[in-house]
Amino acid sequence: GAGVSQSPSNKVTEKGKDVELRCDPISGHTALYWYRQSLGQGLEFLIYFQGNSAPDKSGLPSDRFSAERTGGSVSTLTIQRTQQEDSAVYLCASRSGLAGEVVGNNEQFFGPGTRLTVL
């Protein structure tokens, strides 16, 4: 079946513009995560959606960042008034199972990412 998909694959924008990044998780997966990978760095957690629960936004670096997940499926990460330090690869992942439930090895399946460049 289809894996996690993200669009666009690349986005170049000017400083100060808003951008929207999209994630389509694996069908039926209840958990969805956004991470950010800056050049030469590990993955930094941004936000986590689990079913209909309130999202865990504790990783968002500033109030310019927001995300929503409509209908428990597709998610959009929005960055307002982009800055050069926002340049990174934004990765989305999804996982099966309810909060606290262990399904298999609890694997998170990652999309290919969106490379954002802010000029």
Next chain:
Amino acid sequence: GEDVEQSLFLSVREGDSSVINCTYTDSSSTYLYWYKQEPGAGLQLLTYIFSNMDMKQDQRLTVLLNKKDKHLSLRIADTQTGDSAIYFCAIDTGRRALTFGSGTRLQVQP
């Protein structure tokens, strides 16, 4: 808070074994993962170990877990040029998202 550390770079010759190390601070880990990232590609789960295990072998891969020292390692036997990639360890504490190390770049020389 959670902290996961890895060495940044490892270079080996083709056919040798590679050992990539990872240390972490959170003792409440449940699953511990190794992900592989090839250039321009997303993260691919390579293998994992559950916290009540101390070793897991999967073909050329051996994962060792020392819970007392909070040390995780990945050994790749008979390393091939196709193994060249960045390897991330990631810790799942069951609370929310995974905590990743900064990645170890493995370079395999022919």
